Amino acid sequence: MKLEKETQYIRGITLKRETIPTFDQFPFNLPVIKNLNTLHLHPNVTYIIGENGMGKSTLLEGIAIALGFNPEGGTINFNFTSYDSHSELDNYLRVIKGAERPEDSFFFRAETFYNVATNIEEMDRESGGGRRIIDSFGGKSLHQQSHGESFFAAFVERFQGKGLYILDEPEAALSPLRQMSMLARINELVQDGSQFIISTHSPIVMAYPGAKILELTDEGMCETSLEETPHFTIMKQFFGNRERMLYHLFQSN
Numbered sequence: 108m109k110l111e112k113e114t115q116y117i118r119g120i121t122l123k124r125e126t127i128p129t130f131d132q133f134p135f136n137l138p139v140i141k142n143l144n145t146l147h148l149h150p151n152v153t154y155i156i157g158e159n160g161m162g163k164s165t166l167l168e169g170i171a172i173a174l175g176f177n178p179e180g181g182t183i184n185f186n187f188t189s190y191d192s193h194s195e196l197d198n199y200l201r202v203i204k205g206a207e208r209p210e211d212s213f214f215f216r217a218e219t220f221y222n223v224a225t226n227i228e229e230m231d232r233e234s235g236g237g238r239r240i241i242d243s244f245g246g247k248s249l250h251q252q253s254h255g256e257s258f259f260a261a262f263v264e265r266f267q268g269k270g271l272y273i274l275d276e277p278e279a280a281l282s283p284l285r286q287m288s289m290l291a292r293i294n295e296l297v298q299d300g301s302q303f304i305i306s307t308h309s310p311i312v313m314a315y316p317g318a319k320i321l322e323l324t325d326e327g328m329c330e331t332s333l334e335e336t337p338h339f340t341i342m343k344q345f346f347g348n349r350e351r352m353l354y355h356l357f358q359s360n
Contacts, residue, residue: 122143149318164276170197173197220261309338
């Protein structure tokens, strides 16, 4: 059963502006943080989009850490670090929780999923014969699969429903067909009472019906529709008149 406003797990995120020492240093100098008061989340799917450098991953990382996730990803129970590079944004965020609590949760980061896979193998070697963690990902070593296969194993096998799932650029290793399959999986999980917060560049991934799309710009953050996003517009223009777009692109080089 889909979550509603009254039952969603995370209703929003508030920036504790009064505690921030300065807005002149990273990450507080990012436009999205400078202009942030409260970020209201959709009960089912919220997308955070924008050009590179706008702070999508920084914001998503801050939200995830504030919720208790490991900075490099995994479940709440993952506690490892390969390289301590996350910002201190989480210390200045206040989570507005709903009435319900998720039964499952996962923070998926495309750029550090390799580290999560390594940590799973290390924990399974040290488990002493109990149920292996990798079994919840389909039983096959994530390092013995392609990036796309291992990513998809997490979405299909590990995500169990009635969960809170935070995904940072999950399309990174997925073909367009796999991205559409991912949309179908998101829908299955939404129908089973799950809530998603997703950072993405992919117009396919951000096409979930009825979702909230928040675009980060130099002015801060604004809600938009799929058809109004630069991602959708550029792809439509490119495939609608590829020769003309390539001509102008090559002329500028």
